[in-house]
Amino acid sequence: xxxEAPYVTGYLSEHFADAAFGTLDGYAAKGGYEAAKKAxxxxxxxxxxxxxxxxxxxxxxxxxxxxxxxxSFMPAGTDKPKYLVCNADESExxxxxxxxxxxxxxxxxxxxxLIGAWATGAEKTFVYVRGEYAEPAREVQRAxxxxxxxxxxxxxxxxxxxxxxxxxxRGAGAYICGEETGLLESLEGKxxxxxxxxxxxxxxxxxxxxxTVNNVETxxxxxxxxxxxxxxxxxxxxxxxxxxxxxxxxGHVVRPGLYELPLGTRLDALVFEHAGGVPGGxxxxxxxPGGMSMPILPAGMLxxxxxxxxxxxxxxxxxxxxxxxxxxxTCMVRVGCVISYFFRDESCGQCTQCREGTGWMNRVLNRVxxxxxxxxxxxxxxxxxxxxxGATICAFSDAAAWPIQGLIRHFREDFEAHVRLGRCPFPExxxx
Amino acid sequence: MARITIDDQSYEVEDGRTILxxxxxxxxxxxxVDVPHYCWHPKLSIDGSCRLCQVExxxxxxxxxxCNTPVKDGMVIRTQTDRVQTAREGVMELxxxxxxxxxxxxxxxxxxxxxxxxxxxxxxxxRTREPRRPAKKxxxxxxxxxxxxxxxxxxxxxxxFCREVPxxxxxxxxxxxxxxxxxxxxxxxxxxxxxxxxxDICPVGALTTKDFRFKIRVWFLDDVPxxxxxxxxxxxxxxxxASNRVYRYVPRRNDAVNETWMCDEGRLSYxxxxxxxxxxxxxxxxADGRLVAxxxxxxxxxxxxxxxxxxxxxxxxVVVALASPHATNEDLFTLRRLLEALxxxxxxxxxxxxxRADDLLIKPEKxxxxxxxxxxxxxxxxxxxDRIRGGGARVLxxxxxxxxxxxxxxxxxxxxxxxxxxxxxxxHSALERVAHVVLPARVAAEKVGTLTNHAGRVQRVxxxxxxxxxxxxxxxxxxxxARALGLSLFDGRASEARSEPRAxxxxxxxxxxxxxxxxxxxxxxxxxxxxxxxxxxxPLRSPGA
Numbered sequence: 001x002x003x004e005a006p007y008v009t010g011y012l013s014e015h016f017a018d019a020a021f022g023t024l025d026g027y028a029a030k031g032g033y034e035a036a037k038k039a040x041x042x043x044x045x046x047x048x049x050x051x052x053x054x055x056x057x058x059x060x061x062x063x064x065x066x067x068x069x070x071x072s073f074m075p076a077g078t079d080k081p082k083y084l085v086c087n088a089d090e091s092e093x094x095x096x097x098x099x100x101x102x103x104x105x106x107x108x109x110x111x112x113x114l115i116g117a118w119a120t121g122a123e124k125t126f127v128y129v130r131g132e133y134a135e136p137a138r139e140v141q142r143a144x145x146x147x148x149x150x151x152x153x154x155x156x157x158x159x160x161x162x163x164x165x166x167x168x169x170r171g172a173g174a175y176i177c178g179e180e181t182g183l184l185e186s187l188e189g190k191x192x193x194x195x196x197x198x199x200x201x202x203x204x205x206x207x208x209x210x211x212t213v214n215n216v217e218t219x220x221x222x223x224x225x226x227x228x229x230x231x232x233x234x235x236x237x238x239x240x241x242x243x244x245x246x247x248x249x250x251g252h253v254v255r256p257g258l259y260e261l262p263l264g265t266r267l268d269a270l271v272f273e274h275a276g277g278v279p280g281g282x283x284x285x286x287x288x289p290g291g292m293s294m295p296i297l298p299a300g301m302l303x304x305x306x307x308x309x310x311x312x313x314x315x316x317x318x319x320x321x322x323x324x325x326x327x328x329x330t331c332m333v334r335v336g337c338v339i340s341y342f343f344r345d346e347s348c349g350q351c352t353q354c355r356e357g358t359g360w361m362n363r364v365l366n367r368v369x370x371x372x373x374x375x376x377x378x379x380x381x382x383x384x385x386x387x388x389x390g391a392t393i394c395a396f397s398d399a400a401a402w403p404i405q406g407l408i409r410h411f412r413e414d415f416e417a418h419v420r421l422g423r424c425p426f427p428e429x430x431x432x
Numbered sequence: 433m434a435r436i437t438i439d440d441q442s443y444e445v446e447d448g449r450t451i452l453x454x455x456x457x458x459x460x461x462x463x464x465v466d467v468p469h470y471c472w473h474p475k476l477s478i479d480g481s482c483r484l485c486q487v488e489x490x491x492x493x494x495x496x497x498x499c500n501t502p503v504k505d506g507m508v509i510r511t512q513t514d515r516v517q518t519a520r521e522g523v524m525e526l527x528x529x530x531x532x533x534x535x536x537x538x539x540x541x542x543x544x545x546x547x548x549x550x551x552x553x554x555x556x557x558x559r560t561r562e563p564r565r566p567a568k569k570x571x572x573x574x575x576x577x578x579x580x581x582x583x584x585x586x587x588x589x590x591x592x593f594c595r596e597v598p599x600x601x602x603x604x605x606x607x608x609x610x611x612x613x614x615x616x617x618x619x620x621x622x623x624x625x626x627x628x629x630x631x632d633i634c635p636v637g638a639l640t641t642k643d644f645r646f647k648i649r650v651w652f653l654d655d656v657p658x659x660x661x662x663x664x665x666x667x668x669x670x671x672x673x674a675s676n677r678v679y680r681y682v683p684r685r686n687d688a689v690n691e692t693w694m695c696d697e698g699r700l701s702y703x704x705x706x707x708x709x710x711x712x713x714x715x716x717x718x719a720d721g722r723l724v725a726x727x728x729x730x731x732x733x734x735x736x737x738x739x740x741x742x743x744x745x746x747x748x749x750v751v752v753a754l755a756s757p758h759a760t761n762e763d764l765f766t767l768r769r770l771l772e773a774l775x776x777x778x779x780x781x782x783x784x785x786x787x788r789a790d791d792l793l794i795k796p797e798k799x800x801x802x803x804x805x806x807x808x809x810x811x812x813x814x815x816x817x818d819r820i821r822g823g824g825a826r827v828l829x830x831x832x833x834x835x836x837x838x839x840x841x842x843x844x845x846x847x848x849x850x851x852x853x854x855x856x857x858x859x860h861s862a863l864e865r866v867a868h869v870v871l872p873a874r875v876a877a878e879k880v881g882t883l884t885n886h887a888g889r890v891q892r893v894x895x896x897x898x899x900x901x902x903x904x905x906x907x908x909x910x911x912x913x914a915r916a917l918g919l920s921l922f923d924g925r926a927s928e929a930r931s932e933p934r935a936x937x938x939x940x941x942x943x944x945x946x947x948x949x950x951x952x953x954x955x956x957x958x959x960x961x962x963x964x965x966x967x968x969x970x971p972l973r974s975p976g977a
Contacts, residue, residue, distance in 0.1 A: 174608070176608075191604075191605070196478065196479070196480035196481075196497075196500050198500070198502070344609055344610065345609060346608070346609065347608065347609035347610070348608050348609070349586065349605070349607070349608045349609045349610065349611075349612035350479075350481040350586075351481050351482075351483050352481070352482055352483050352484070352523050352526050352527055352585070353483060353522065353523065353526055355526075355586065355609055355610050355612065356526040356527065356529045356530060356610060357526055358609060358610070359529070359530075359565075359609065359610040360526070360529050360560065363560075363562045367561070367562070380559060384526075387522035387523075387525070387526060390494050391483055391486065391494070391495065391519065391522075391523075392483060393480060393481065
């Protein structure tokens with residue numbers, strides 16, 4: 001069965017408890033598809049792009065790139081077909097917001113895609129759904145079928161001259177296929193490995209055609225922006241990071257789940273007020289704010305608004321808004337072992353630093369956890385992480401290096417204790 | 433064009449090229465400007481994965497990979513800064529994390545880029561403590577190649593080669609992360625006409641050829657530039673030579689001929705040089721009808737005597753010749769001159785065996801110099817064979833035995849009808865059975881000269897080895913024959929110089945001088961000689977040019 005509707009809802013998720021919202025009629029009854037009709041009938045593609053630019057919407061897939069600007073990169077006046085890709089490969093550990101958006105609001109997603117397609121001149125959208133997401137894929141496909149039957153997709157979308165098709169494709173379970181060019185390779189039936197840039201997808205994307213890739217949640221904001229205006233959107237969240245987002249809170253909290261809140265909501269408010277804090281009266285030790293690839297924050301640094309401009313000051317980022325809470329029993333070296341194992345397993349293996357560095361870090365962390373580490377291992381880890389950073393085809397290598405750097409930055413004493421004692425000093429921590 | 437600055441030197445380069453391509457175009461890559469690289473190869477698509485070629489570019493906060501960064505007018509690039517050096521060291525250390533470091537028993541040692549760059553950019557000791565990744569040794573990838581997974585650095589040149597050059601795509605990367613391995617699909621071995629090139633482009637000791645591996649340490653080999661003689665393409669090669677023996681051919685880059693590739697069949701044709709069926713001794717057919725070994729001069733005297741008798745009896749028109757498409761232009765020009773001196777110049781042809789071809793490198797004519805022979809006036813062998821058949825020809829001077837082929841309608845029986853067959857040849861053949869005088873000749877790897885490939889490119893060969901037996905280039909033998917007949921072929925000049933090494937007792941036929949005489953006499957070769965063709969060859973002059 002699907003996911004619980006969010007504990008705190010907003011414009012994206014307010015109707016998610018209502019099963020009818022998943023149907024085209026139920027969605028339309030709440031004003032759904034009005035924005036798409038307005039865009040296709042009354043607005044030029046440029047006007048749509050300008051409106052989204054004016055809203056300040058940032059991509060919700062992790063990098064936070066301005067969506068309107070990304071759309072404007074699509075070449076005008078090309079005779080090649082242009083494609084849109086909806087990145088629904090939500091694979092970041094700690095992130096599960098796109099899943100609920102697809103399960104409970106598939107038409108909201110399709111409307112956002114239609115508007116994006118109109119704005120970019122795309123004739124086809126590929127929705128690339130994470131392989132493990134059987135139910136979201138089923139719901140989105142059902143919604144696509146409904147939209148075709150209603151004339152909202154296909155030859156003449158909503159009675160206009162605009163033609164648009166949406167094709168759903170399911171991945172096969174590789175994290176790297178969430179990286180946009182790894183996704184494109186997988187979409188083309190090849191091994192999921194990120195492409196070197198240049199060329200960028202807007203020039204050479206899916207099947208070599210100009211392509212824009214946007215995250216599920218990013219698309220879902222777009223109908224609301226068009227319906228209520230860029231000004232309304234900018235009024236939510238922070239100056240630099242407007243809008244709501246759906247935070248996924250997991251780990252040692254009383255109410256793990258989804259929370260739709262404005263960007264800029266404080267992390268401590270999210271953890272303690274919304275998610276109910278740590279169960280059993282224990283204390284928080286650290287919180288990963290944005291999915292596993294983002295550096296952790298220690299308990300003393302949770303008084304930070306959840307927006308990139310503030311999180312960057314604390315050397316971390318919003319990522320996908322997947323908040324992972326760890327209590328005081330947690331061994332941060334074990335956390336490092338888990339994280340480094342994940343990245344070792346998921347590295348595509350193209351770039352030297354990533355292929356070899358992820359494994360090496362994992363081996364060093366494992367021996368520190370076993371109590372076999374030595375005094376030089378911390379510096380070795382930081383050195384290897386430094387070599388992996390900023391030097392590869394995609395950001396995976398950075399994503400593998402940053403969390404380890406964060407763990408050492410904030411929990412150095414955990415590592416040193418392992419070396420000093422020759423064993424793990426956290427007997428109650430989760431087992432590896 | 434774009435003007436760029438590399439390490440404070442200004443260069444004009446073509447737009448749209450990447451930095452490594454531009455350096456390669458300028459001939460500076462690893463030849464003045466050191467930008468080490470593994471995955472990039474000038475003749476393969478850009479991969480961008482080894483990350484070793486990072487350079488500093490003004491205006492870019494991060495280092496950029498030179499292989500995939502397009503040049504822009506005004507770009508300022510630095511390849512030797514501390515930051516670049518640190519980045520290279522970082523990549524090298526990571527490449528060696530799982531490498532077995534087994535250079536002492538690795539066949540690539542001595543010509544290994546991992547070894548070379550580890551000396552340049554490596555750290556002196558390993559910081560790894562855990563065992564290295566276990567991987568398979570001696571994986572049989574197909575009929576020609578053995579793979580060592582442990583040594584592989586996953587640059588994927590071999591994968592791209594198979595996809596992009598022969599188009600067969602047998603190789604792939606299986607698995608991901610540090611479990612990635614080069615693999616073939618089950619039941620689909622690496623088996624194509626160009627498979628052995630993967631061993632050349634493998635920068636480490638992961639891919640080796642079954643033919644060459646463990647035969648000799650590469651530092652004992654001298655690389656002698658030469659040309660493959662397996663077909664009319666004339667792929668440029670290095671002959672790997674030690675102790676007067678050729679151990680291998682490896683392709684030598686020539687963008688006008690073979691880029692950086694050669695076919696497997698051609699590559700293995702080095703074996704013909706020292707083959708067991710080499711013709712080692714001069715032979716003369718005795719009164720009893722049997723061929724017996726003879727001294728070279730005696731055999732030559734016998735040949736001259738037979739020609740003299742025939743010409744005295746019936747005139748020079750009874751002497752005909754068949755040129756070898758394997759001989760050099762200089763050898764064939766000498767034959768031309770001999771026939772002219774005898775007064776029978778029109779009675780000559782060349783027979784070229786043909787076979788399988790493709791649209792890459794393999795050409796239908798299975799000889800290195802058929803085009804040269806034709807350019808020197810040796811045409812279809814039919815008229816010569818007809819004259820033998822009709823009885824008008826009594827003496828045949830044959831260079832090589834390619835003519836003995838049903839495809840030309842030429843049988844042993846036909847040649848048995850001759851009074852005299854003088855055969856100059858490199859290898860034994862059935863033609864010997866009907867020859868009266870047999871004289872050993874040198875193969876291309878044993879002499880100086882030029883060969884003209886299918887497209888009319890004249891290319892130089894140099895002596896890589898000296899035959900263990902007494903043999904002369906066909907040109908020299910023919911000059912000696914002329915001298916025995918009292919004929920002068922080169923106004924005395926070409927026969928005065930003597931530079932053919934250790935051609936003991938040579939009368940001094942010199943390919944260099946002959947090639948200049950040929951350039952003066954034959955318009956297609958004007959200005960083309962052994963020296964002027966350089967190591968990349970020159971096209972024949974087109975008629976009327």
